[in-house]
Amino acid sequence: MPIDSAGSPDPADLDALVIGGGQAGLAVGYHLRRHGLRFLILDAAGRPGGAWRRFWPSLRLFSPAEHSSLPGRPMPPEPGEEYPGADHAVKYLTDYEERYELPVRRPVTARAVRRIPGGLAVDTDTGTLAARAVISTTGTWSRPFVPALPGRDRYRGRVLHTVDYRGPKEFTGRRVVVVGGGNSGAQIAADLAPHARILWVARRPPRFLPDDIDGRALFDTATARRRALEAGRPDPGGVAALGDVVVTEAVREARDRAALTALPMFDRLEPEGPRWADGTVRPADAIILCTGFRPALAHLAPLRLRRTRGRIPVEGTRSVDEPRLFLLGYGDWTGPASATLIGVGRPARETAAAVADLPEVRAARGSRAGAG
Template sequence: MTSTDVVVIGGGQAGLAAGYHLRRRGLDFVILDADPAPGGSWQHMWNSLHLFSPAEHSSLPGRLMPAQPGETYPGAGHVVDYLTDYEKRYGLPVRHGTRVIAVRRDAGRLLVETDTGTWRARAVISATGTWSRPFLPAVPGRDVFTGRQLHTVGYRSPAGFAGQRVIVVGGGNSGAQIAADLALDGHIEVTWVTQRPPRILPDDIDGRALFDVATARRRALDSGRRDTGGVASLGDIVAVPPVRAARDAGLLTAKAMFSRLTADGAQWPDGSRAGADAIVWCTGFRPALSHLAPLGLRGRRGHIPTDGTRALGEPRLHLLGYGDWTGPASATLIGVGRPARDAAHEIAQLG
């Protein structure tokens, strides 16, 4: 067993931001990451994915992301390079290829059990994100459909779908971007299906404005003022260049959600049908928190109740980067820095 002040679970953007601030506080820590290489979930994204904001507005604390030549909005590969450099630049103690199995209480400390050994710490920061826990809705007939089914996590590019009929399910950013990616290929018949009419943000709204809106909402709630609605009040989909191109070409018109799947496609409540060779489920994710199950902290919707990043039921545990419930815009590159700083500050005060 190895002892340290803090164990950070997850070596993606949230874990690295935590490491930066823990180092500045002079704390002894280790970052445990299941992936064998740096880059967090960005190394697993689809090929055409780009950030919603320019590089200078997509940075972790202490190090501006350099611009990607020829691109206003950097691609996922550029983000991987940036995170790899960030980890190296600050000499962050990331142990790649280490999977955390469980976190348990032990005589005033927390034990972090991994597939390579056990760590004992004064505090734990869980920063595992959501990518490893894709959500698939319980749609009637899903087990009857004989074509190919994959989630966002399994999509890479239009290659392999040429000449096929593809239904893309989901009205968020991933659904719009993947539908656009497939439709712009020109050799794929795409049906985009959403639970409600999609709301594409104005072309001049990107991640910079969304971060400001999310921050303003959190400040309003914290001060007892009326809920501003945050990002959800503006729309669901950022009009990144591929989405604009598909929209302007008339290739991005959504249909209402089907009622069931059949062996060879989908059926709507009015009896109409569409054939499909493949379905891409862009239906979101859930927080990857199974390693915290022994602590018995889960609340409604699978979330662990928090005050800022600190778990209400376990003051030695902080959650970082899972969404607004662990800090405004904390699931974004630019947004995770502030809650990471706050978590490091609180941990430094622990006895």
């Protein structure tokens, strides 16, 4: 766990280090505890709640509380709301961490993971720790994707990303362009519509899901696809085949009053605002980029595991090239719907079981049992 007398990290004390204290880190911690493993969860944030603490106030979950739960503890309903808000999710995660007495250290930032004899070392801003396995659950919120915008250096307005949005108040009466045809773009455009003069733009026309489709159906779809692929049947198509935008109450209201009609993506920025291919220029005070995120994996760079599109190849959640490393909660490539509260449960359970089955971990557990 700390540095040994020879100056190298000693992995003898910990079976696993979990990097990230959000929903994926807590879910896998729950299952590690059930296996009787020794582990720590390292969280860069100063308080519980993961990325939910940084979302804009009006954001709501796509599913009712009973379908938004981590393993072992149902999320209680939010009074007066069918779909809980971000603050409710923060309270739930805080209670979950406390209820199961999960060993979270914060704030601790993991800077690098590297190989050592018998395990992996994690260099942090507070020192070096080591364990027989590392589970990375750092998510994507800390790594927003900002596309190149020709002319941005000449644009006089403000450019921000989803991560910077804190609500409509600062944009009241302003001209705002919202970029991105997914859920964040639709929700932020709907949030702004009563307060600002908005334009919603996307590279292709956004596809609204049927009004009766919410997170429950999306999870069922992702599960059905996983089962089909595991059984060798043809790919039935996943969540993306259904559409791009879940129709929350706010999105439905904005859509029904024709406030959510998306224009094609503009070509470049002029000093006063975006310009389209036909020469049209629309003045804009701000541009909000709802353009998605990339996995936050910089701490794994010393292991040299990335391949195509910057991803680390995995079987389930285990790294193909480093069997002591697991990745959880980054999207479907690390488990169907694993970036959601309800979806992370199964891959978290499988990850904990795989860690418990590592030869190094089995040997250590045997030694502890013999010593006891």
